[in-house]
Amino acid sequence: MESGPAIETTTPSARQQAVLDAVLGLMVEAGDQLTMDAVARRASCSKETLYKWFRDRDGLLTATVQWQASRVRAGRFEARALDVATLSESLRDFATTWLEVISSSASIALNRIAIGDAASRKSNLGSIVLANGRFAIGDRLKPLLEAGREAGLLAFDDSETAFRTFFGLVGRDVQIRLLLGDAIDFDAATIRRDAASAVEQFLALYGQPQRQQLPLR
Amino acid sequence: MESGPAIETTTPSARQQAVLDAVLGLMVEAGDQLTMDAVARRASCSKETLYKWFRDRDGLLTATVQWQASRVRAGRFEARALDVATLSESLRDFATTWLEVISSSASIALNRIAIGDAASRKSNLGSIVLANGRFAIGDRLKPLLEAGREAGLLAFDDSETAFRTFFGLVGRDVQIRLLLGDAIDFDAATIRRDAASAVEQFLALYGQPQRQQLPLR
DNA sequence: TAAGAGCCGAACCGTACGGTACGGTACGGC
DNA sequence: GCCGTACCGTACCGTACGGTTCGGCTCTTA
The missing domain is CATH 1.10.357.10 (Tetracycline Repressor, domain 2)
Structure with missing residues (x-):
């Protein structure tokens, strides 16, 4: 677990970004009940799509963390x-x-x-x-x-x-x-x-x- | 949420302390699967007793936190x-x-x-x-x-x-x-x-x- | 317009877990 | 010896949630 470069991944599509934003919104508003159902409902997508795009719950969370991280990059010296x-x-x-x-x-x-x-x-x-x-x-x-x-x-x-x-x-x-x-x-x-x-x-x-x-x- | 004095409660009985220690041990070894079943098994007590003594899962956790806190008190100035x-x-x-x-x-x-x-x-x-x-x-x-x-x-x-x-x-x-x-x-x-x-x-x-x-x- | 891909919504499945109920045992008081 | 109390172990219930399946809608492509 050394410093290392920030993990880089393929950037999600616009629709996928919307999903990830839904996850973030859900995290903020109700950090507990972060269920796949709730995400699907909020993002107006089906769970099937979630699982197809992100494999499983962990993949969704990981993608969300990276998505949020990617937008925090600011002000390099x-x-x-x-x-x-x-x-x-x-x-x-x-x-x-x-x-x-x-x-x-x-x-x-x-x-x-x-x-x-x-x-x-x-x-x-x-x-x-x-x-x-x-x-x-x-x-x-x-x-x-x-x-x-x-x-x-x-x-x-x-x-x-x-x-x-x-x-x-x-x-x-x-x-x-x-x-x-x-x-x-x-x-x-x-x-x-x-x-x-x-x-x-x-x-x-x-x-x-x-x-x-x-x-x- | 101001400073306030450390919350004081009735100290648990010896048997109850053993239960709380079991909870602590479980937390440390497997922070996730902290289920009531696991606690009962580890403490060799029945779930019924857990619920009688601590009301519910939250009560058990609260008592555990306070129990751990009570033993950290050290070196007052x-x-x-x-x-x-x-x-x-x-x-x-x-x-x-x-x-x-x-x-x-x-x-x-x-x-x-x-x-x-x-x-x-x-x-x-x-x-x-x-x-x-x-x-x-x-x-x-x-x-x-x-x-x-x-x-x-x-x-x-x-x-x-x-x-x-x-x-x-x-x-x-x-x-x-x-x-x-x-x-x-x-x-x-x-x-x-x-x-x-x-x-x-x-x-x-x-x-x-x-x-x-x-x-x- | 027909075929197919992509996706939504909802139903469904299996399991894990919080909480309850109950039978069985040990023990102290009468 | 009998009862009440406290407790253990286990079976059980209801629900929530991760993950799968399926019917149907829409949009693209030919």
């Missing part, structure tokens, strides 16, 4: 002239996006399903979610961190460790609380504020003092 | 003379204990059940787990943080915020990865090392410089 302002700006973007993702009802529902699935070792939704979530963002963020180190803005030995610290500072207790059903009000303003302070803390830990630059804040 | 050494020592203890808990197979199984349960709004295992996990440790740690501030060792406005940072630095991506089935090898040495570096980072962020004390590290 572009290497460019890096100063401390653009670096922390980029970090803030990452943190904001990440918090928005993990607090979205789709992500919560998906992670719940995958975690429930990880209990029974039948399928591997868990690893798919991990690959497209935690590890995908790690793969996207680490180049930025290393560019920051290259530019003398950051100091760390291991980018993986640095990333995990960043992950912790940003996520804190949010994900576990949401997964367990705690109703945090997590509006856009809060997210932006939390992201900014996480980045500030991260830079306090890993930032390299800029000598010729002017004083503290 | 004792107010005493506080210098930077004893403070960071205590923080390391907290962090170590916490990492041990969340990486234990019992905790993983329990959280998986509670998360799966939080999806269907039928029961409130999620809030019970939260109250006895994340919030219980918060309630135990905050007095220590405030004592540290009192002693001039720490600087923060809101102990809740400070705690959440601590929580993130310690936990990082560990819990979500374990819940999703990632097989991290998380032995005692790793835990101790991770706990120590988390505390070091926390003190770097919230520690108050000690004037009369001698130099950097």
Whole structure:
């Protein structure tokens, strides 16, 4: 279960995407009763079609996870002239996006399903979610961190460790609380504020003092 | 869903405790097939007894969660003379204990059940787990943080915020990865090392410089 | 317009599981 | 010795759900 590239598969047809969206909608609204009957009813298709297209329930869930993952891909980092302002700006973007993702009802529902699935070792939704979530963002963020180190803005030995610290500072207790059903009000303003302070803390830990630059804040 | 004191209930009889331990064992070994039949078989009791004692499946799960929580209570903080050494020592203890808990197979199984349960709004295992996990440790740690501030060792406005940072630095991506089935090898040495570096980072962020004390590290 | 593919809707099957009922046994009080 | 209580083991019931089958509709292609 190493990082690895996000799993790539044949993109589903438009009709199939509609079905997968129905699954997502159902997950969000009623995470339990996610039955094949309910999916068929909601997507206005027959169960036969579901089984033909996705083999079985597991295949449907897997396809749904990958479908959702495929649309979360956002804001890959572009290497460019890096100063401390653009670096922390980029970090803030990452943190904001990440918090928005993990607090979205789709992500919560998906992670719940995958975690429930990880209990029974039948399928591997868990690893798919991990690959497209935690590890995908790690793969996207680490180049930025290393560019920051290259530019003398950051100091760390291991980018993986640095990333995990960043992950912790940003996520804190949010994900576990949401997964367990705690109703945090997590509006856009809060997210932006939390992201900014996480980045500030991260830079306090890993930032390299800029000598010729002017004083503290 | 506020912090609140850990829920207290009548302690189960010895025989009932044996049943609850059977549930825990079953959760750990085969988190899925946690059926009433399996519990009865494993505990060598009849289903009728299970239903008499615990009302229904939810009651059994709830009792199990509380039973497990009741034995995790450990190392409450004792107010005493506080210098930077004893403070960071205590923080390391907290962090170590916490990492041990969340990486234990019992905790993983329990959280998986509670998360799966939080999806269907039928029961409130999620809030019970939260109250006895994340919030219980918060309630135990905050007095220590405030004592540290009192002693001039720490600087923060809101102990809740400070705690959440601590929580993130310690936990990082560990819990979500374990819940999703990632097989991290998380032995005692790793835990101790991770706990120590988390505390070091926390003190770097919230520690108050000690004037009369001698130099950097 | 005939043949066929693709799909919908509904009926159906087998099984697993939550919950109940009941017969049988051990034990403590009278 | 007899009764009540508590419990075990097992059979049983109802239902929910994954998966299959089938009749019929629509649309394409020739």
